[in-house]
Amino acid sequence: MSPRPVSTRALRLRLGAGALLLVLAGCDYRQSALLSGGEDGAALAVLFFTMLTGAVVLWIALNGLFFFVTRVHTVKMSASLANWLIIGGGLVLPTVLLGVLLVWGLGMLPDQRQAGDGLTIRVTAEQWWWRVEYWPEGAEAPVTSANEIRLPVGERVEFRLDSKSFIHSFWIPALGGKMDMFPGRETRMSLKAVEPGVYRGQCAEFCGASHAWMAFEAVAMTPEDFTAWLEAEAGDAATPEGEVAQAGAAIFAREGCGACHTVRGTQHVGRVGPDLTHVGGRLSLGAGRLGVRLEDFALWVKHTGDLKPEVEMPEYDHLDDGELTALATYLEGLE
Numbered sequence: 001m002s003p004r005p006v007s008t009r010a011l012r013l014r015l016g017a018g019a020l021l022l023v024l025a026g027c028d029y030r031q032s033a034l035l036s037g038g039e040d041g042a043a044l045a046v047l048f049f050t051m052l053t054g055a056v057v058l059w060i061a062l063n064g065l066f067f068f069v070t071r072v073h074t075v076k077m078s079a080s081l082a083n084w085l086i087i088g089g090g091l092v093l094p095t096v097l098l099g100v101l102l103v104w105g106l107g108m109l110p111d112q113r114q115a116g117d118g119l120t121i122r123v124t125a126e127q128w129w130w131r132v133e134y135w136p137e138g139a140e141a142p143v144t145s146a147n148e149i150r151l152p153v154g155e156r157v158e159f160r161l162d163s164k165s166f167i168h169s170f171w172i173p174a175l176g177g178k179m180d181m182f183p184g185r186e187t188r189m190s191l192k193a194v195e196p197g198v199y200r201g202q203c204a205e206f207c208g209a210s211h212a213w214m215a216f217e218a219v220a221m222t223p224e225d226f227t228a229w230l231e232a233e234a235g236d237a238a239t240p241e242g243e244v245a246q247a248g249a250a251i252f253a254r255e256g257c258g259a260c261h262t263v264r265g266t267q268h269v270g271r272v273g274p275d276l277t278h279v280g281g282r283l284s285l286g287a288g289r290l291g292v293r294l295e296d297f298a299l300w301v302k303h304t305g306d307l308k309p310e311v312e313m314p315e316y317d318h319l320d321d322g323e324l325t326a327l328a329t330y331l332e333g334l335e
């Protein structure tokens with residue numbers, strides 16, 4: 001039996017629906033600029049919806065007018081009425097409307113950069129990950145972390161941003177606007193999260209082969225949870241428990257991972273890659289590339305370059321499965 005012929009129209013519809021599904025499959029509500037988990041995001045969402053509403057109203061009005069004069073009221077217009085329509089509708093109205101929008105939009109910019117309430121988070125963009133330092137008010141040394149931003153709700157947190165070698169852009173859509181990160185020049189912004197939750201940030205400036213894999217989790221926590229978390233984050237790494245984890249720690253030392261990675265409380269003090277002191281307590285691995293299950297750690301170490309093109313970490317594909325499991329157990333235990 002031959003398959004039922006499909007009409008071109010049905011085919012188009014199906015293709016359209018398929019394409020829409022594909023686009024929607026990319027949706028991650030945690031990374032929506034319309035979610036507004038914070039004060040700044042909410043202000044930008046209002047701006048967006050106002051502009052959207054304005055655009056829809058104008059579109060309907062203009063098409064309505066067009067329909068009216070071409071189908072309903074097809075008498076010839078006087079030249080002076082036509083002139084007034086062009087001057088009023090084509091020049092004065094858009095100038096006034098766009099002017100108001102411009103002033104309103106620009107007026108929001110200083111708010112996005114207002115001073116914080118005490119906590120400063122320094123973020124340096126690297127290829128392709130985020131070096132993160134927490135500076136509570138009056139601190140003499142930072143608490144170093146990576147690839148995750150945690151912040152207390154109800155407090156305005158100041159971000160100081162820069163970059164090691166390329167231009168990147170720091171963006172947590174649900175919390176606020178984006179800000180470029182330049183090598184050798186510090187930029188600033190501030191964010192006030194309101195709703196506790198896990199949001200997603202993403203580099204918003206094309207920076208090379210793994211740009212799309214340069215993301216992070218942003219966790220807005222109650223102030224009490226945040227204080228407890230920061231205190232734990234400031235502490236040294238947990239000592240490996242159990243034979244497998246200890247074997248993993250030995251492999252970590254033998255393979256020279258410490259040349260690039262710091263694990264506080266051990267002899268490993270490398271600064272080329274992310275601080276791994278509490279890597280097991282993070283929500284993602286490789287700047288949002290993988291999860292943090294045991295398999296993810298093993299996969300990362302063995303297939304780094306496949307997972308992230310041009311990554312600045314060598315691949316350890318000479319390790320056998322037992323060694324990889326041991327290493328992964330050690331890393332996962334670094335909570």
Ligand SMILES: [Cu+2]
Pocket residue numbers: 167168169203204205206207208211212214
């Ligand atoms: Cu980028």
